[in-house]
Amino acid sequence: MRLIQHESLIPSLVVCLMGFLLLNKPVHIDEANFLMLTQGLFEAPHLVEVNWQGKTQAAFDVLSNPAGIAWWLWPVRESSEFWMRLWMLPWSILALWGASELGAHFWSYTRPKGAWLLVCTPIFWNAHLSLMPDMPLMALTFSGYALYFKGRRGFGALLVGLAFLFRYSASITILMFLLLPVFKRELWSRGMLWVLFGPIMLFVWDLYTYGMVHFIQMIGFQSVERTVLDRVHALASLFAMLSGGAISMMAFSGSWFIWALSFIVAIVLVVPLGFDIGTLWGLFWVALGVFCVFSQFRKEGWKSKWVFVGFVLALFFLWQLRFAATRYWGPFLIFPFLAGIGRQGACIAKLLCGLVVSLAVSISDFQLAQIHHQAAEWAERQSLKYPDAQGRFFAGHWGFQHYLQNKGWRAIEEDTAVPNDAILAVTEMAWPQTTDSNCWTLLSSRQIEKNWGVSVHSPKMRSHFHSNFISPSGLRSIAPFALGFDQKDRISLWQRVEEASCCQPEAYLCLEKP
Numbered sequence: 001m002r003l004i005q006h007e008s009l010i011p012s013l014v015v016c017l018m019g020f021l022l023l024n025k026p027v028h029i030d031e032a033n034f035l036m037l038t039q040g041l042f043e044a045p046h047l048v049e050v051n052w053q054g055k056t057q058a059a060f061d062v063l064s065n066p067a068g069i070a071w072w073l074w075p076v077r078e079s080s081e082f083w084m085r086l087w088m089l090p091w092s093i094l095a096l097w098g099a100s101e102l103g104a105h106f107w108s109y110t111r112p113k114g115a116w117l118l119v120c121t122p123i124f125w126n127a128h129l130s131l132m133p134d135m136p137l138m139a140l141t142f143s144g145y146a147l148y149f150k151g152r153r154g155f156g157a158l159l160v161g162l163a164f165l166f167r168y169s170a171s172i173t174i175l176m177f178l179l180l181p182v183f184k185r186e187l188w189s190r191g192m193l194w195v196l197f198g199p200i201m202l203f204v205w206d207l208y209t210y211g212m213v214h215f216i217q218m219i220g221f222q223s224v225e226r227t228v229l230d231r232v233h234a235l236a237s238l239f240a241m242l243s244g245g246a247i248s249m250m251a252f253s254g255s256w257f258i259w260a261l262s263f264i265v266a267i268v269l270v271v272p273l274g275f276d277i278g279t280l281w282g283l284f285w286v287a288l289g290v291f292c293v294f295s296q297f298r299k300e301g302w303k304s305k306w307v308f309v310g311f312v313l314a315l316f317f318l319w320q321l322r323f324a325a326t327r328y329w330g331p332f333l334i335f336p337f338l339a340g341i342g343r344q345g346a347c348i349a350k351l352l353c354g355l356v357v358s359l360a361v362s363i364s365d366f367q368l369a370q371i372h373h374q375a376a377e378w379a380e381r382q383s384l385k386y387p388d389a390q391g392r393f394f395a396g397h398w399g400f401q402h403y404l405q406n407k408g409w410r411a412i413e414e415d416t417a418v419p420n421d422a423i424l425a426v427t428e429m430a431w432p433q434t435t436d437s438n439c440w441t442l443l444s445s446r447q448i449e450k451n452w453g454v455s456v457h458s459p460k461m462r463s464h465f466h467s468n469f470i471s472p473s474g475l476r477s478i479a480p481f482a483l484g485f486d487q488k489d490r491i492s493l494w495q496r497v498e499e500a501s502c503c504q505p506e507a508y509l510c511l512e513k514p
Helices: 009-022 031-037 068-076 081-087 089-106 111-119 122-127 134-149 153-165 170-184 190-210 214-222 228-245 256-273 277-297 302-319 326-338 348-383 398-406 507-511
Strands: 049-051 056-058 392-395 423-427 440-449 453-455 482-484 488-496
Touching: 009 089, 009 348, 031 068, 031 398, 068 081, 068 134, 081 089, 089 111, 089 122, 089 134, 089 326, 111 326, 111 348, 122 134, 122 228, 122 326, 122 348, 134 153, 134 170, 134 326, 153 170, 153 190, 170 190, 170 302, 170 326, 190 214, 228 256, 228 277, 228 302, 228 326, 256 277, 277 302, 302 326, 348 398, 348 423, 348 440, 348 453, 348 488, 392 398
Parallel strands: 392 423
Antiparallel strands: 049 056, 423 488, 440 488, 453 482
8 A cells, every 4th residue: 555645745745844934934035026016906916116126116117027926926915924925835846746747757767856856956945935936937837847748738838838927937948848849859739839828818918908018028127238247247147056056956977078168167257256265166156057058968869958958048048137046047947957967866965965055045045034024123113213203214125125115114216305304224235225315314223143154145255045246235246155154234224314414325335434
């Protein structure tokens, strides 16, 4: 008698049990803007107005993702973080089932292996129970491809296409899905056309609701001029985020030619950023990411060629975005997963290493979320000392913005004056808006520091899981995480004053020279 119905239930059970520790994680990073979409109309979430780029404007013009996650969260939008995160749990289970089946049917893995490969990656744990579209996107992609290779092509195609409702990066996995018959040298089946249902449905909905297609609008929004150094830095970060974010899917090979070539490419990408310890730390991760991609180019068979083309298209897509983030590799984890790097067997040591690193990164990210929750609570308490203040404003994003907005604070508008005696809360880490149209005097400040040795936000080590830049100086980061003890933020409270006592040009800089 079988004690369990399916082998993928084992890693799923592990994820559920360990995931309970994340249910009370404060709202974090871009979860704030996705939750803003739930405050508008169900049929037109992007009509809600947000301040995410320094000024208040329609979400349609500034938030780069479709409304899928807002629609999913709609039934629990007024609930606590606990219930909203629990509402996301089915996506994690679906992703693990998809990985289990996909590994079994693509490379003939034993079923648990595919699920364990996925669950031992930092990208998975960052997306697990997150209020962002990353896990739904990952789940639909893995399960859709799994169903395709199991022979249920129409249903699989439908799921792969529905991922487009959550992030536009699904366009690459949709394209690679349509290219499968080309690489396999077989005829297209009509069922594969179901992959277009999701995009077509969304385009029609956008035209009916907004009069234009949001996807087209975002192509223009993401198209910004960048220097050669910006481009080189972005590419280096993407390779590092691939290897660090999908660590259990990486492997060390005896192919010295590929390793040498990978390090040469990594040095070319990293040297322009300097030779500090953080850059050297990032060098290894860049080289490992380059190796992951290059190794597919030399392998025989349609599978490796298909994976290599997928890598190239994914890199090109991500390279066009305004900034890089490790979680953006989520829908493209299918390529390192299917690369066959671990085809000879995912050893227990590698999986354990990946799981330990993933949990360490997850704990650090939890602490980062706590920093901004505590910062918002501190600002609220401090503001109560000034009952006559002519308005309460803040400069910053992420969870700091979410919690202060819920308490009635307003995001300050760049280049806009506020009334005298208004108070302003500023965070250094969470990309504060500029405040140079006003003059301020410092009321109080506090440094909040939470780290235990592994950091997803370390200026010293040039490491940032959620971006390839670090606020407020715009320091260029490379690796997604590091060993570091400088994960901290400084929160300050200011009061609007006359120009005679003006502090310029930005409020938080006055902390250095009061």
